[in-house]
Amino acid sequence: EIRINPGGELNFINTTVSTMDYSFGNNSNDTIISPYTLVSDAGNLSIYDSTIYYGMIWLGGGNADISGLALDGFSMLNYGIFSEDTNLKLSGVSIRNYTLGLRSIGSNPDMESIFYYNCSTRMTQEWWVTFSALEESTNLPIVGFEVRQWDGERMVGSWNWAKQYEINNTGQIIDHQSRFTFYLNLGFGYVERSWEGYIDNNIAITENFNLNHTNINFESGTIFVDGTLYVIGEKAPKFSEINLSVSIVNPTDINFNNLNLDLLINAQSGYTRTSISLSSNGSETFNVTWTASKEGPLSFAVQSVIMDYSDNSTEDYIITLNRFIEVESGDSFTKSEGSWTALLAIFVLMSLCSYIIYTGMEDESEIVDSESSDEDVEGDEDLREIAIPQIDEEKEN
Incomplete structure (x- = not known):
């Protein structure tokens, strides 16, 4: 490795840089060639009318002025030039025998007369991506999001840079549309959102999320007796099927995995429990069913613990929907039957x-x-x- 430290300077003028053959040292004629890297770590690099064999140039900030360079990797290295946040100027440069000739991230190189030979991809231009999440009601940051970048249905290994375009081995420029997903695991549920767009510069993506669970509530509730709408004032037959159809509105970005709907009769639980999955940003209808085994006027309620902080906690957020129904004894008729x-x-x-x-x-x-x-x-x-x-x-x- 040849390294330029921060603030340092290196100039190549009419210079040829190559590598050495190494033998195995076991009286064999076999040798290996060790490729190398020319690294500029926020330094200043100048190359004029020179040749570099079996090497690659890695630029991590600083300045680089390269003119009249022949760069050949002999198909032993992935990159010819890797430029990251560097003021790069290229003129009259030929790049041969690399998987990717030039990869530029975070800045646009100034290029003129660049020639590529036997490179699987000639060049890619990419930009840095940062992501932040805020709770919209408090404007406070939310931590813990997993950010993923997708290329079609394939997940890209890293998300914090995105490709603007690439030039393939025939010289065709292919623009890229970026797609990201942001996922937050809450244990009892999750938050997920996607973002798509064309990125042509460094970008900071900021997303606002509604995590205020106190906005979740019951919207409506309707009682059915043996599949027929229950009319207030009538009496349901004993052992009939009582179905309470409830609608829950969830304006938040939280998706609930297992939300329990508990049926309470005369404020007593333990009759029926239904587990549901509640999606974000919408209203859904669910059914709680009970066989009418009790008689007389009954307080009929559905209750759900939206946020369970701890056992016997008074801070739990609970929503309740109350209804009333009357069940007759088993040997009598309903009013309509009479x-x-x-x-x-x-x-x-x-x-x-x-x-x-x-x-x-x-x-x-x-x-x-x-x-x-x-x-x-x-x-x-x-x-x-x-x-x-x-x-x-x-x-x-």
């Missing part, structure tokens, strides 16, 4: 009356028909009596 029973009884009574009336009308009709028949017979007898004397008189004559 109404239907009364209607059915009236219908049966009316049908019976109709039958009696209809039967009476038939009997009367038969009596009338009988009397009419008797009159006809009597008339026939009278005619018969009149006809017989007439016949007798005719015989006498």
Whole structure:
């Protein structure tokens, strides 16, 4: 390694820099070549009309003026020139046989007449990225976020610098769209957000998050009895399925993994517990179901501990939704069932009356028909009596 310390200076003019062959020292003819690095640690480097073989240049700040340089890595090194926060000026430089010819981070190099040969990627331009998180209601910093950078579906190894563009081995410039995710593990839940954008300079990303859990609350609650909407004033049958459908609004950025909804009857817990996952920034509806095993007027409530600081803590944040329901005893009907029973009884009574009336009308009709028949017979007898004397008189004559 050739190193320039901070504030130091090194000049190459009409110079050739190479490396040595090392033998294994076991009477073998095999040798190895040891590549090297020319490092400027916030120093000042000048190279003019020179050649460097088997080496790379690593610039970590300071100034570098390179002109008329032939740089050849013989495919043994990844980088030709690595420049980080350096005032770099390049002119008439050829870079050969590297995986990446020039990698620049944090500053734009001043380049003219740069030639690349047999480099998998000719150049990349990248910028520094910093991230900070603030709680929006207090403006206080939030620590513990994991920042990840993504290239499509592949996670990039480091997130604190991002690529603006690259020049591939054919000379095509490819612009990059950066994507980051910010993840905070809270144990009982998590916070996650993504950021996308085109980065063309050093950037500080600041994100505000709503972690105020006291904004979470029940929005509404509806009772169903055996799948039918419960009407206040009616009585639910005993052992019917009581379902309380509740909506929870969560305007925060917290996603809850396992949030418990506890059913309380007459302020007593232990009847039903439902575990849910509650997403951030929205409202969701959940169901708490109970078989009506108690009778009478009941206080019906759903309770959830949003933030549990410690056992028996008075600082826990708890939300509650209260409703009322009345359950009848097992041998009685509901009010609506009684109404239907009364209607059915009236219908049966009316049908019976109709039958009696209809039967009476038939009997009367038969009596009338009988009397009419008797009159006809009597008339026939009278005619018969009149006809017989007439016949007798005719015989006498």
